Ligand SMILES: [Zn+2]
């Protein structure tokens with residue numbers, strides 16, 4: 001078999017496995033925790049069950065596991081203070 005065909009076959013297998021991961025993650029009832037338990041303040045949220053990741057800062061107080069800089073009014077943002085843990089968006 002030519003390398004071209006072998007590679008296409010492997011790519012198909014990778015795609016199937018990625019779809020399988022996406023299925024498992026879509027069904028997961030996520031349990032968010034810090035990506036770096038030794039340094040939670042510089043962590044992003046990662047699910048302890050399925051390893052899904054979020055891109056924001058880990059927030060121990062937020063129901064989504066992620067810092068939220070929107071104002072309680074729902075209009076506008078305050079990047080200096082998460083509405084749950086009050087950490088700035090740019091962590092010191
Ligand atoms: Zn999960």
Ligand SMILES: [Zn+2]
Pocket residue numbers: 058059060061062066067068082083084085086087
């Ligand atoms: Zn926060």
